[in-house]
Amino acid sequence: MTDATPSEADELPREAAILDHAARLFYERGYGTVGMRTIAEVVGVRASSLYHYFASKTDLLYQICLGVARDFIDELLPILSGPEPYAERMADFLRRHIELRWQRRHWISTAQQELRALAPDQAAEVAGLLRAYQRSVQAFIEQGAASGAFQVADPRLAGIALLDMVNGVNSWYRPAGARSLEEIATAYSGLAVYNLLGARRAGPPDAESSRAS
Amino acid sequence: MTDATPSEADELPREAAILDHAARLFYERGYGTVGMRTIAEVVGVRASSLYHYFASKTDLLYQICLGVARDFIDELLPILSGPEPYAERMADFLRRHIELRWQRRHWISTAQQELRALAPDQAAEVAGLLRAYQRSVQAFIEQGAASGAFQVADPRLAGIALLDMVNGVNSWYRPAGARSLEEIATAYSGLAVYNLLGARRAGPPDAESSRAS
């Protein structure tokens, strides 16, 4: 820790600060509506200075999309490989997924909504990473269903339904609301694991005995 | 039926055709990235001609958002007031909701993603309509839970989870895929009603006896 922990984009190295400010603006106004002058103004430089760090506006977008896609893969997928029971791993994963999505909402929303502005090969690269993340979740659910931990007719469909459900949180959650994000994340992962995936509460995956209510 | 049924935007009255082409372009490229010249080119006129029908680019966006929000309210909410059991009404509603969302994907996506480009009062008007639609679904689930048709701990949360889940279909469904939209809509409404909302399969809402498996 050679520096004080930076909590604002302005305290980051300039290159990272530019990306963070750009992601925030793209999130708030849409990629097409935001000009390089606006990004530069928020960063505190002239527009031409941005081109010292990034080749073009689409390059900015590309770095944002690529970076956040890799972050989700690196930070969250390992949870699914832990030693805990399927239902517990899934619930942990979903809580972290929901919380990370909110923390990085400017980046992840940009990656999911503005890919169309990238060149085809760059868009395909990012889309591939996002798809790999989704498929890992689907594969985990398939394994859980095969092991009997999840009771679900169509694991692939349930997986995508589950992700769409939790991904919606960012569109309506507001910090000023009645519930904290942690409460929402816990309630949602419960809904997902016990209702949508049909996991049984408590007990090992192959237990047939206990049934509350 | 005084005219042949128009299936392309070009066969609609010009004003409607402009809106449909604009919605498609906004959907494909984002509001900020699409220029009035591009819209005009697709319609087959010069940019200045668009101003005979609409006052500005934001007016185009406003008409799109307002129109589709009203359509969903008028066409789908009546289903929830039918005489059928709660689970059946909900399943019907969700199937129709999923199918209408796909049919009108250019419009509804624009309404949900590009509201930020509208003037505050116009954005608030549209957001109010979309929120009213969502709240009607939540209220229906609350009634169903109170009547015992749905077994769900938090009806409000379940309602928003359910809508986020079905609203995700447009982001991954492709007509060339393995499953038809009708199959997906049926599978999804089953997941929503019987898993997420905990409705019991068949039998009247207050029956406590039958339990499959």
Place this chain on the structure above:
DNA sequence: GTCTATAGAACGATAGAC
């Protein structure tokens, strides 16, 4: 590494002929 200055194109919107 940031600046001024600007090229060259595209933007939203308007005026006025037909």
Place this chain on the structure above:
DNA sequence: GTCTATCGTTCTATAGAC
């Protein structure tokens, strides 16, 4: 109702001084 012509602005991106 559609056109041509154009106004004034803004856009991405570059050149070159410091």
